[in-house]
Amino acid sequence: MALKGLDIFKLSPKKNCKECGSPTCMAFSMKVAQGAVSIDACPYFSEDAKAAMSEATAPPMKTIKVGAGENEMVLGGETVLFRHEKTFVNKTRYAVDICSCMDDATIEAKVAELKHVDYERIGERMYVEMIDVEYDPASGADRYVEVVKKVAGEGRVLILDCQDVEVAKAALDVCKDAKPVLNGANAQNYEAMSKLATEAGVVLGVYGADENELFDTLAALEKLGNKNLVFNACTSSVKAAFATAVQFRKAAIKDSNRTCGYPSIVNVSKLAKGDSHLQAALLSLFTVKYGSIVIAEKISYAEALPLYGLRQNVFTDPQKPMKVEPGIYRINGADENSICLTTVDFALTYFVVSGELERSGVPCNLIINDAGGLSVLTSWAAGKFSSSSIAKFFQEQDIEGKIKCRKLCIPGKVAVLKGELEAKMPGWEIIVAPREAVQLVKFLKDMQ
């Protein structure tokens, strides 16, 4: 929330001494409000005034960093409730949970399974970014540390899910440089846990039996000066977890309740134990509604494919359409003699068209033009998908050198380009494809 010039003036020293370079404190305050100068240009603002100002101008939700080196990732920092208002900035991260109650073979299998999901989708690496390591008191402290050690080298950010201070300390000792999340503060142990987290320089995760206890513990931790926090959505029921995630986010963004303004952890593994499909549904629910980290029992390709696609969609900039890399996409085992189709680089167009082409089973070369990431008609209207741009693109990419087939299908919506393309690209037979992607299967099959 931006402070107004007048609010700053109220806090100013009102000496009008001009040392800041402005004629009056009022003028200076106005410039600070516009962001034109820094408050530090005046040597006389009291520390209290500066603190009050930084509090008032602080973002509603804290930006929290976890992990180290190339595994460092950013959570929170959101400024809105709905993506059409402004981009959601820091995507949901996913974790798979393991427990010190599991034997080595189970843990190894789980780690292998989660590491198996690792692929790229429109320039983004899709993988399970975190491992949640749950402490089982029955199998003891040593076993916990052993398990933490075992998974620490897997290139994933760890969440140390342990509310026992001594055990947590021992576990931190073996992995703190990798900046795990110490997920173990509660209403009873928060002072000791906070000390531990602060000393190790790691983020502290906070639990509460209900929203009130959670809120009070967060407030108490803030009072201790620890604002490097994340909170756990209540695990008593799906309903309670959803209520915490939504209500805290709303309170932070809409009501400037800063104590609620931390990233959230939602443990769907606890909420739907043993029911992998319900967990899949909840992974999706908490991606749409305000989970910063979501923990599940397993994330295989079945859960991941829709989930990561959904996340990529939801966290995209509403002003900037998603683009795919221009070039030749060979579909259904196409080779240089297979028929060519061309369209724009708008990600949605690409996905819909390539999906239909795959469904047809017909080998074909899909040639994606550089059209500014716009849809067919929009890019055509903007002159970014024209006969000249297509001809130029074919030349630059040396399509004729790479593909021998000279049949090129163009989207039905730009059928007008046919004549111009035939003139500009001699030797090519230009075929007008259907207007809608769903008709492509029939179109390709009929042509064969």
Next chain:
Amino acid sequence: MPFTAKSGKFSASINTLTMGTGEKAIVLGGENVLPFYTFDAPIENAPKVGIEITDGGLEAEPECVKKYYEGCETIVDMAKKAATFEGVDFLSIHLEGGDPNGENKPTEELIKIVKEVAEAVDLPIVISGCKNVEKDSEIFAKASEVLSGKNAVMLAAKEENYKNVGASAGLAYKQIVGAESADDINLAKQLNVLLTQLGVDAKSIVMNVGTAAAGYGYEYVVSTMDRIKAAALQQGDATLQMPIITPVASETWGIKESIATEEDMPEWGDQEARGIDMEVETAAADLASGSNAVILKHPVSVATISKMIKALV
């Protein structure tokens, strides 16, 4: 100091709409809060889950769905079986075979199916068209007639055929008119206005405001629904207060994540699990964004989503 949240209850609410008749009738909408925000105010009518069968019968179903209909010889058998699956609130008969660019089945043949199914099950019925606007006008007119008095949903009228569908389904036979637009709040609003100007009761309109499988331009679905719910509840825009119904199955069972076999994509693993999770995750996102009803295909998806809804409301 306990946590105090400001209530997000609105003075406006979503229209209530009854589908079907008798004991199995269901009510959509009525809430004055955002989806599943029961902490702001109670949600009386939880979102509903429908199961889809098609005129193609068992043969047209994905391999992994077939086993659930074992022993079914006709579409009527399938409908009866579908009605017994856990979590099913209503039945959608998807007449995709009517498409002139596809199988082009005659309307009479499709209507015969509709009639037989409706006589065999007492669940509320949705008739999902073939997407060809001319053919759909014909199908919905005839289906509305044979389903007279059943409070069925005709899914859906579009900008190109709303006059025909509105007149037959809405005016002549008092069925529920589905209004379909593609991911654009203004188009959704315009279609509702046009239908009501035609004389269709605003309270018997249900919207399909666009849908996509998760990952396939889903951001438009979320933002369109977010905006529509904000307009309906926060701004009290009566032309957008209709409940939303979202066909999920027809989107998710055609994409590669669901149809690629294990031989095609060995690293992706079990095909059935992929199909279910794609359907379930898309449906969960739809419901979180504002759908009052979703239409699914796989019985496990239906049971799962129904369970999620019960846990949230």
